[in-house]
Amino acid sequence: MGVITRAVRNISRRKMRALLVIIALGFSLAIMISIPAGVIANQESALGLTENLGSTITETQATINQTLTQIDCTIGSSFEGFGFAAPDQSVPSGFDFTPPDGGDGSGFTPGQFGNGTGAPGQFGGGAFGGGGTTAMNETFYNDINSTLDGVAAVVPTLEVSEGTEEEMEMMGRTFTTLSVDYVIEGIPLTSEIVDNYPVLPTDIVDGRNLQAGDSGVVLLSENNTLFFNAEVGDTIEILDETFEVIGVYSSSGVESTTTLYMNLSDAQSLTNNTGYITTLTVFAESSDVVTDVATEINDLHPELTVTTGQERLEQLESLQSTYETALEEAEASLSQTQSTAFQEVVVAVAATSLIVLFVMLYTVRERTKEIGTLKAIGFSNWTVMSQFMLEGVMLSLIAGVVGIAIASLAAPTLSGLLLPTVSQQVSTFGGARMATTNPGATSTATTAISLTPELILIALGAAVLLGALGSLYPAWRASRTRPAEAMRYE
Amino acid sequence: MSKPLLTLEKVSKTYMLGKREVPALSNLDLQVNKGEFVSIMGPSGSGKTTLLNMLGCLDKPTSGTLLLSDVDVTKMPEKDLYKIRLNKIGFVFQTFNLLPYLNARENVELPMEGKFTSKTGRKQRASELLGMVGLSGRERHRPQRLSAGEQQRVSIARALANDPAIILADEPTGNLDSKNKYEIVKLLANLNINQGTTIIMVTHDGQVAAQTERMLFLSDGKITREKQGRHVAKKKYTCPHCEGKIAPGDERCPSCKKKL
Numbered sequence: 001m002g003v004i005t006r007a008v009r010n011i012s013r014r015k016m017r018a019l020l021v022i023i024a025l026g027f028s029l030a031i032m033i034s035i036p037a038g039v040i041a042n043q044e045s046a047l048g049l050t051e052n053l054g055s056t057i058t059e060t061q062a063t064i065n066q067t068l069t070q071i072d073c074t075i076g077s078s079f080e081g082f083g084f085a086a087p088d089q090s091v092p093s094g095f096d097f098t099p100p101d102g103g104d105g106s107g108f109t110p111g112q113f114g115n116g117t118g119a120p121g122q123f124g125g126g127a128f129g130g131g132g133t134t135a136m137n138e139t140f141y142n143d144i145n146s147t148l149d150g151v152a153a154v155v156p157t158l159e160v161s162e163g164t165e166e167e168m169e170m171m172g173r174t175f176t177t178l179s180v181d182y183v184i185e186g187i188p189l190t191s192e193i194v195d196n197y198p199v200l201p202t203d204i205v206d207g208r209n210l211q212a213g214d215s216g217v218v219l220l221s222e223n224n225t226l227f228f229n230a231e232v233g234d235t236i237e238i239l240d241e242t243f244e245v246i247g248v249y250s251s252s253g254v255e256s257t258t259t260l261y262m263n264l265s266d267a268q269s270l271t272n273n274t275g276y277i278t279t280l281t282v283f284a285e286s287s288d289v290v291t292d293v294a295t296e297i298n299d300l301h302p303e304l305t306v307t308t309g310q311e312r313l314e315q316l317e318s319l320q321s322t323y324e325t326a327l328e329e330a331e332a333s334l335s336q337t338q339s340t341a342f343q344e345v346v347v348a349v350a351a352t353s354l355i356v357l358f359v360m361l362y363t364v365r366e367r368t369k370e371i372g373t374l375k376a377i378g379f380s381n382w383t384v385m386s387q388f389m390l391e392g393v394m395l396s397l398i399a400g401v402v403g404i405a406i407a408s409l410a411a412p413t414l415s416g417l418l419l420p421t422v423s424q425q426v427s428t429f430g431g432a433r434m435a436t437t438n439p440g441a442t443s444t445a446t447t448a449i450s451l452t453p454e455l456i457l458i459a460l461g462a463a464v465l466l467g468a469l470g471s472l473y474p475a476w477r478a479s480r481t482r483p484a485e486a487m488r489y490e
Numbered sequence: 491m492s493k494p495l496l497t498l499e500k501v502s503k504t505y506m507l508g509k510r511e512v513p514a515l516s517n518l519d520l521q522v523n524k525g526e527f528v529s530i531m532g533p534s535g536s537g538k539t540t541l542l543n544m545l546g547c548l549d550k551p552t553s554g555t556l557l558l559s560d561v562d563v564t565k566m567p568e569k570d571l572y573k574i575r576l577n578k579i580g581f582v583f584q585t586f587n588l589l590p591y592l593n594a595r596e597n598v599e600l601p602m603e604g605k606f607t608s609k610t611g612r613k614q615r616a617s618e619l620l621g622m623v624g625l626s627g628r629e630r631h632r633p634q635r636l637s638a639g640e641q642q643r644v645s646i647a648r649a650l651a652n653d654p655a656i657i658l659a660d661e662p663t664g665n666l667d668s669k670n671k672y673e674i675v676k677l678l679a680n681l682n683i684n685q686g687t688t689i690i691m692v693t694h695d696g697q698v699a700a701q702t703e704r705m706l707f708l709s710d711g712k713i714t715r716e717k718q719g720r721h722v723a724k725k726k727y728t729c730p731h732c733e734g735k736i737a738p739g740d741e742r743c744p745s746c747k748k749k750l
């Protein structure tokens with residue numbers, strides 16, 4: 001007849017009371033487990049978010065730095081800004097340029113010219129100068145590089161939208177609209193340009209990027225692969241010519257990107273534009289001289305529409321500040337969660353030991369005569385004390401097991417009820433935007449709570465500790481019971 | 491004849507009820523020898539239970555000394571006193587005071603735990619003791635499944651567990667019907683004769699007290715009268731009526747057939 005058996009039998013003497021107490025203690029302990037589990041999950045999701053935001057900010061910063069030296073030159077075209085041409089969006093067809101007849105490609109010197117796409121896909125730079133841009137003779141502007149100071153490189157590009165022309169009657173007039181299927185972007189694939197300037201998308205998801213010297217190959221966006229129903233290694237037909245798909249870049253930056261990249265000369269011959277380009281992208285030597293270079297270009301060729309990176313910069317900066325706000329938000333709400341969690345755990349800890357305290361005090365009072373009897377028949381103070389300590393600890397330990405069971409079933413619900421929904425807040429604020437940068441960012445929004453073996457051990461440890469703490473005073477009271485209480489009548 | 495086991499000298503006990511003093515024992519002198527079967531009678535509130543508490547070291551007198559085997563227990567600290575209760579004294583209560591969640595044998599084993607007796611040793615002794623009080627086969631019954639008389643037998647077995655020098659019983663027959671009452675008194679009397687256990691028993695019942703050896707009368711915290719009981723004769727194995735020879739367990743004298 002050990003002390004442990006006696007403790008268990010004493011607990012089971014009052015079954016209903018024991019049950020209620022164990023459920024109450026169990027919930028208290030379940031809360032104690034669920035909250036840290038919830039915090040850990042939140043922490044992980046916030047950490048993921050922080051990492052995503054952090055890398056996005058770095059990328060944005062890099063793009064801004066690159067953009068700072070970039071000047072786009074087009075003829076007679078409206079600036080399309082950040083309007084990413086949706087595949088099914090109708091773009092007014094400004095495409096009535098005449099295919100060059102006398103145009104010769106003699107003036108084109110690789111290395112001297114570059115290509116004119118903006119920053120890689122992420123921010124839709126590719127759409128710059130897209131749509132309604134007028135073609136221009138690529139040799140005509142050789143003087144920009146040869147006569148102006150502060151020019152690092154000039155990159156000529158050709159951008160042609162392909163799709164179905166539709167006639168539309170409006171207010172008595174007939175308009176021709178183009179439903180764009182894809183946009184051909186011709187980039188001069190020389191190592192000087194490709195290696196040094198951000199002219200190609202960077203976010204390759206399959207295959208490889210275009211390299212200097214590539215010809216007869218295309219780099220598709222993910223959206224293009226759907227349109228052409230092709231993947232890396234396949235050959236596709238573009239305007240009746242075959243190309244091999246060499247790589248695929250992510251469309252996630254700009255969901256609607258339908259731009260495919262190829263060698264400039266391929267694009268020129270394919271679209272009957274030999275010797276013609278749509279955009280000249282000029283890279284200044286440093287961001288300090290960008291404005292001066294832009295002015296000089298305008299002085300030299302007043303017919304050109306010159307756009308510096310300034311407007312794009314503003315866009316990027318506002319985007320960056322959005323990310324930074326999201327990051328701060330995430331950090332702030334995480335620390336708020338942590339402090340809320342801390343307070344709740346303190347309450348649960350206090351509740352657990354108080355429940356044990358009151359139950360055991362009640363038990364000790366109720367069993368005064370019994371305790372007196374034990375002392376009258378020779379039990380020492382110490383034996384009585386340890387008997388009651390053990391009873392409190394056993395009670396709490398049983399409740400600990402129940403608590404783990406409750407937590408394993410209801411931890412997400414409990415922590416959802418008790419913790420501010422951090423990840424939700426952040427994800428709706430930052431995550432939606434984040435999704436455009438990193439598709440993984442959205443998945444971090446769902447809080448996955450798991451009961452690790454460590455947490456279970458900690459919970460049982462806490463149950464034992466708090467049970468001991470709560471029954472310390474009642475057990476001491478029990479040990480002080482006068483043996484003469486045994487003689488009392490009731 | 492025998493040397494005193496218990497000696498009380500000018501023992502007083504005054505309870506405090508708030509600021510009011512309640513005297514329960516006043517300058518009480520008493521000697522109990524080894525092997526005596528003593529009964530204490532007296533009106534309600536005369537101090538019988540208080541006296542028993544002093545004798546059993548459940549409480550300390552306000553003044554006076556109590557020698558148990560020549561040791562002054564009034565000066566002992568609690569950390570030593572529990573050993574006296576464990577080893578020297580066995581208690582029998584009016585309300586039996588068995589632990590309801592333990593069976594008969596486990597209740598009897600309880601005092602043996604403090605002596606670190608082996609588990610099997612405890613079980614064996616508990617079974618023997620239960621056999622001695624006539625409860626073999628009832629070892630595994632919980633108290634609520636035993637009659638009042640049976641419960642009091644378990645309680646006596648428990649009191650005997652550590653082979654005490656004295657058994658102190660506070661109205662052990664108070665909650666029993668007359669049949670059980672005499673059975674319990676007979677059990678105690680036989681213990682006294684066969685094992686030489688010193689027994690001090692408080693009772694309201696004159697018939698019960700008459701079965702003991704030495705009847706003490708208490709009133710207002712003092713022993714006012716003392717009388718010999720029938721047990722004296724039993725101890726001498728002679729019939730009090732015809733002086734014929736009797737055995738300790740006899741209910742009637744084998745010679746004169748009168749009730750003993």
Ligand SMILES: Nc1ncnc2c1ncn2[C@@H]1O[C@H](COP(=O)(O)OP(=O)(O)OP(=O)(O)O)[C@@H](O)[C@H]1O
Nearest residue numbers: 505506507512514533534535536537538539540541
């Ligand atoms: N714990 C206590 N606190 C205060 N007074 C007490 C206490 N215990 C006993 N008394 C008082 O001491 C006196 C003696 O009580 P005690 O219980 O010894 O009497 P008793 O002879 O056993 O009576 P009964 O036959 O009713 O059991 C009574 O007046 C009682 O009220």
Ligand SMILES: [Mg+2]
Nearest residue numbers: 538539540660
């Ligand atoms: Mg009494």
